[in-house]
Amino acid sequence: MPSQVTGYGLLNRQTLKKKKRGPQFPLTQFIAIVVITISLFLVVDFARRTAATYKIKNEAVRLEEEVTATRARHQALEARLSYVQSDDYVEEIARTQLKWAKPGETVVVVMATPQAAPPLSSGHQPVAADGTPLQSPWQAWWFRFFDVPPPM
Numbered sequence: 001m002p003s004q005v006t007g008y009g010l011l012n013r014q015t016l017k018k019k020k021r022g023p024q025f026p027l028t029q030f031i032a033i034v035v036i037t038i039s040l041f042l043v044v045d046f047a048r049r050t051a052a053t054y055k056i057k058n059e060a061v062r063l064e065e066e067v068t069a070t071r072a073r074h075q076a077l078e079a080r081l082s083y084v085q086s087d088d089y090v091e092e093i094a095r096t097q098l099k100w101a102k103p104g105e106t107v108v109v110v111m112a113t114p115q116a117a118p119p120l121s122s123g124h125q126p127v128a129a130d131g132t133p134l135q136s137p138w139q140a141w142w143f144r145f146f147d148v149p150p151p152m
Helices: 002-021 027-084 087-096 136-143
Strands: none
Touching: 087 136
16 A cells, blocks of 8 residues: 555656646747737837827928918018108108199098089089089089089
8 A cells, every 4th residue: 555655646746747737838829928028119109200200391381371471571671661761652652642743733521512422312412603513522522623524
């Protein structure tokens, strides 16, 4: 019986050693898992960098358009500044806003006349000096400069 016990004990130790080792992966499977993991990381990193580059390029295009528009506005403002500093601008303001005239010129100020007033609500229509009814402001101007009815 002692030989059986020792034989049984040896057999038991061998089976215990196998159980303690657990499942083994071959070296190629381990390397494949490591390569796949690194590949996934690189693919995700590449996609992230590509998206960031796309956003940066779009921002660069937008900024270039903004710079172009700003340069055009700057040029327009420079042209306006040079015009405002010129004698032509001073003359324009003097004539249009201040109603000044050069020596020898006559300033004509148009005032509202009863002939150019809008028709009254009672159906009464304004008439010119010769009795013809006025229909529009240009006819009042015509009678201001000429004493004959306007051509129709």
